[in-house]
Amino acid sequence: MLPMLEQEAELFTPLYRQAAAWLRERKPEPELIADVGSGPGVISCLLAETFPQARVIAVDGAEPLLEHARARAARFGIADRFSTLEAELADGLGDLEYPADLLWASRSLHHVGDQRAALTDFASRLAPGGILALLEGGLPARHLPRDIGIGRPGLQARIDAVQEEWFTRMRAELPGAAEETEDWPALLTAAGLRHTATRTFLLDLPAPxxxxxxxxxxxxxxxxxxxxxxxxxxxxxxxxxxLLDPDDKASVHHRPDVFVLAAQTVHVGVKAA
Structure with missing residues (x-):
């Protein structure tokens, strides 16, 4: 998954840059940032760039991804204020030594069976006045018109429907899975935080x-x-x-009408000072 994770995070960097700038308005000078579920560290390094005085900890359960994150930080010249922590999110962040001023969790929480318990643990890792920024939800990305001239119109909508069914099964099969209404502001409040804002960010890459x-x-x-x-x-x-055959002129390798349109939502909760 490493190439795919890195490829997506780099493509979506304009969206994450908007989100980071918005967070900086709310928390201008955090001392410690934790990127929980960091993957290969693309967003971790972006946060380090946005907050040049902060120390950044990339947290993930896969050491190969963390190794990649450390190498990326070295290439970006921020290794002196960048560290990693190997931790399975379902087991909590017990080894996170210092409270975070900003904890960023981007599409990582939904891989934890008991999301409510994980949010409570995240909140406990915040310093007084610290911010939890949770990226969950938004809209499925779109790449093609409804009618692409081959097959039955509405292909992406049908793929999305199947994806939603897969996601439901995936959630149900997680260890300790607990059904939860995905009212993220309410869940942040239940974790002891004050929900202060929700904002959706857009990535719009038109054809060609x-x-x-x-x-x-x-x-x-x-x-x-x-x-x-x-x-x-x-x-x-x-x-x-x-669509995937590079020798087919109707494929996404050659089509002039392929685009990327995606919307991702960030919910912010603040710990009492």
Whole structure:
């Protein structure tokens, strides 16, 4: 997953940069930032860039991803204020030595069975007046028009529906899975924080796409084709195969109408001073 995670985070950097700037308005000078579920460290390094006086800790359960994050920090010249912590989020952040002034959790919480308990643990890791920024929700990314001239119109909507069913099964199979209404402001409040803001950020890359953005669309659709094949009918699978065939002029490798439009939502909770 490393190449895909890094490819996506780098493509979405303009969106994350907007979110980080918004957070800086709310917390101008944090001393310690924890990126919980950091993956390869793309956002961790962006946070270090946005907050040049802060120390940043990248937290993830996969050491190979953390190794990549440390190497990225070294390339960016921030290794002296960058560290990593290997921790499974479902087990809590017990080894996080110091309270964080800003804890960022980007699409990592939904991989924890008991999200309410994890949020309570996150909140306990904040310094007084500290901010928890939770990126969950938004809208599925779109890459293609409704009618693409091959197959039945509405392919992406059907892929999204199958993806939602897969996501529900994935959540149910997590250790300690607990059903939870995804009212994130209410969950932040239940964790002992004061919900202060919610904002959605947009990534709008219109056609014609750059080579990097087009490559990400190929990667994304390939991942969907491989992971959701059992839920898609034969016609949609055949359409996906054509979209992914570099020798097919109707594929996303060549189409002039491929775009990237995505919306991601950040919810902010503040710990009492």
């Amino acid at each position: 796409l750059s080579d990097e953005a087009r490559a990400w669309v190929v990667t994304t659709l390939t991942h969907r084709r491989e992971g959701l094949a059992d839920g898609l009918d034969a016609d949609d699978l055949a359409t996906l195969d054509r």
